[in-house]
Amino acid sequence: MPAHPLVPPNGGRPKSGQQVYIIGAGPAGLEAARTAALRDRQVILYEQAATLGGTVTLAARGPGRAELQLIIDYLQSELEQLGVELHTGVEVTAEMILAQQPHTVIVATGARTGPGLLPIPGHDLPHVTDVRRVLAGEPVEGPRVVVIDETSSHGVLSAVEMLATTGKSVELVTGDFYAGRDLAATHDIVLWKQKVFARASVRFPPMPSCWEPMNVHRRTSTWRSKGRSRASSVSAIASRRAA
Numbered sequence: 001m002p003a004h005p006l007v008p009p010n011g012g013r014p015k016s017g018q019q020v021y022i023i024g025a026g027p028a029g030l031e032a033a034r035t036a037a038l039r040d041r042q043v044i045l046y047e048q049a050a051t052l053g054g055t056v057t058l059a060a061r062g063p064g065r066a067e068l069q070l071i072i073d074y075l076q077s078e079l080e081q082l083g084v085e086l087h088t089g090v091e092v093t094a095e096m097i098l099a100q101q102p103h104t105v106i107v108a109t110g111a112r113t114g115p116g117l118l119p120i121p122g123h124d125l126p127h128v129t130d131v132r133r134v135l136a137g138e139p140v141e142g143p144r145v146v147v148i149d150e151t152s153s154h155g156v157l158s159a160v161e162m163l164a165t166t167g168k169s170v171e172l173v174t175g176d177f178y179a180g181r182d183l184a185a186t187h188d189i190v191l192w193k194q195k196v197f198a199r200a201s202v203r204f205p206p207m208p209s210c211w212e213p214m215n216v217h218r219r220t221s222t223w224r225s226k227g228r229s230r231a232s233s234v235s236a237i238a239s240r241r242a243a
């Protein structure tokens, strides 16, 4: 990616004189910007995407999860009132920061995605995708989808629900004793199960803990127990081609 000169801070509005550059406008970067502005710093926030919100904006695309976006809307309006400079569409590099020499730099660039299905032969086949791409609205091929849940998190279950809502027949495979472990902590598990069990198109294999990382294009029922796969920050979805 070619170097992009940082947009210089708005010189007409010095606060305490201390410039704080924040890289990344997910919830961490937005809240850091709000706090620094309240402490009278001159805050300049950079985000590589076109919009603010980071991963929360993606998570909020899941069915019934739109209210997550409220935290981003709130923080954005706070930053506008506090006079924080917001620059979207700028991918910041170390060279850019070194050239500008700001007083303080806060790196709030989020987490990198884990390897997910990478050890499994077939992970790179064209009909294999992942939760982020599904939530972002990328089409998934074929009427039948196998979701391999490596995280038991909200995101993968949102993807399951989203796929079922669009008419896919979904089979969820997990190394856990039951699907949706993380939802138990937030008391969302009952509601989620009521919603997905109401859909005939979502199926949980009878022994969901029995699967091994073999070939993602094999039938689910041929996967046999060999322990859990590596956990990762992103689950993977194997979309089987129509027979």
Ligand SMILES: Cc1cc2nc3c(=O)[nH]c(=O)nc-3n(C[C@H](O)[C@H](O)[C@H](O)COP(=O)(O)OP(=O)(O)OC[C@H]3O[C@@H](n4cnc5c(N)ncnc54)[C@H](O)[C@@H]3O)c2cc1C
Residues within 6 Å of the ligand: 023, 024, 025, 026, 027, 028, 029, 046, 047, 048, 049, 053, 054, 055, 056, 058, 059, 090, 091, 092, 093, 108, 109, 110, 111, 131, 135, 154, 155, 156
């Ligand atoms: C599908 C899904 C569902 C989730 N559901 C929940 C939930 O229900 N509850 C919950 O608490 N958490 C949930 N999470 C986790 C939550 O989204 C993250 O913990 C949170 O977004 C982390 O915030 P962050 O600001 O650290 O990073 P991010 O939200 O990832 O933001 C980082 C930002 O930095 C930007 N960036 C990166 N590099 C650069 C660069 N070089 N220059 C400029 N900008 C850059 C990125 O574009 C991004 O906007 C979910 C995550 C996923 C994936």
